[in-house]
Amino acid sequence: MGENIIVPTDFTVESLFTVKKFLQQNPDAEVNLLLVHGYRMPLSITELLFFSKAAQLSKLAGKEFNEGLTILRNKYTHQRITINADLFLGYNQAAFQNFIGGYRIAKAVVPKSYRLKSTGDNGFDIMKFIRKSDLKVIEYDWAISAGLPEKNHVSELLFDL
């Protein structure tokens, strides 16, 4: 059982750089990385009834993001590092505390200057909850460039920024 670490994500290839940077600097760490994006539960009863976290995750995470994730997993195939994605479905700080309590997370790896985007109508960035929580926050920074030819394609992850 390794250390559980939360990594905020917005399901773009660029957001995987936090994971890439962290793993590059801690290749031998025994860690379970949990990529988390905030998601507001739908308000209508029918939507709630048919709401499925797995379906929502696969809807949000595109082909390029998943490919990027498998590249990272293939890079670190040994058992000590696991990478998973999840949605935080709460609304407030207390719910977030519960969430990280449930996963027994003590550390967060976050981007320093990259701003996570909100996905769709219900998605939101969980950075404010991470900042307010008592998690130990490690920040990683990279040169953000809007004008990359391979922007939002999986090859973006293959090059260092």
Next chain:
Amino acid sequence: MKIQIKIVVLLLVIFITYTLIFSAFVYFSISQYSFADFYKRLEIRAATTAKVELDFQKNTASIKELKSEYLEKLTNEQDHIFEITSTTSLDKEAANTKVPVSFIKEIIANGTGNYQKGNTFFAGIKYKSGEKEYAVIVSAENYYNTHHIAYLRNVLITLILVSVLFILLASFWVTKKIIKPIQQITNKVKKIGSENLSLRLSLPSQNDEFANLARTFNDMLDRLQTSFETQNNFVSNASHEFNTPLTSIIGQADVTLSKSRSQEEYVESLTIILHEAEKLDKKVQALLFLAQTGFNGKSQKFDKVRIDQLILDVKLTIEKLYPVSKIHIDFSLLPETPEKLKVKGNEQLLHLALTNVVGNACKYSRNQLVTVSLGATADKIIVAVKDNGIGIPENELQYIYDPFFRASNTKQFEGYGIGLPLARNIIKIHSGDINVYSLHSQGTTVEIKLPLGNFSI
């Protein structure tokens, strides 16, 4: 005969046969049932009549009243009663009731009997009143048979005719709908000729057999186009590819021959020449191989190729071709397991493709740093080549795979516009994908995805 007509006729035959069997079964079973039912009714009447006439002669009036009130009068209903004694003449009674003698004998023998003459039905019973035995025969016309069954027959015939019409229209509509994609494919295929081999069939939205057919056809066109273009451009490709090693060989020989050298220098020089000549030989083989693909019908010989090794080889080749080039190989995301690095392919062809791509990156970035990076997903190997060169204007990106096409900003660079189409052909032969992302004057990234060979260790 057109396939549409064939389908329609087949559907009609199947449908008519089925409907005829179905209707005949309904018609005959209903009519049989009506016969049995009618005989039953006649027998009941015979029993009632016998009771009225023979047992309750005193209360005849009230029973007749009951009978007329509750029993519907049948068409041409007639009753015959006669006593059965040893002296009764059966022939006479038979003549009276207009039935054959055998029918009366049947009644006497079995207790009941049925007989039909035209549309008149006879039912008889043997009835015992007191010490005497009587034969009671009731006859009536089967109204149900004459009217209802006839009506049923008419209804069935009309229905068959209407449904034949319906099935004719429906099968025409259905076959038209089914045949339509084939016609679309036919029309599109008619337009494809050697002058526009790049035309492709549009894939139907549903993933059905026709989509499969169109996809297969497109794949075939890909292969045809590949071999066609390769054949067409063979001379240009060959001169393009042979130019550099030949220059190198000639240059080396020239320099060596310019003055007398020591034995070691000759050996070194000849080694270089041999090396370049071997490279030339490899390229001749690769080009010949490419030229033959799709034409000679032979299956291509694909072996295990390790992509990381291939990239290192490509780097060495490029550094010899363009000594000032700067290539950085980024293996930071190299997968841990070596199986994720092996593809099924032809090493020389893949080498040629990658050399073209990396060579282009070096050339069009004026030998600035080119990064080659590698990563493996669950089923693909991704090789990305990134440069910070002149890029490709956005509106010209769609033409980059056309042979001899050169972007408007490449005038000051040497080239023939063959490298990238050739690379794409090779990647396609390996069932891979090649994507070029570019921003004008900012750089280009070429992403090559090759399917994993699924080799175990």
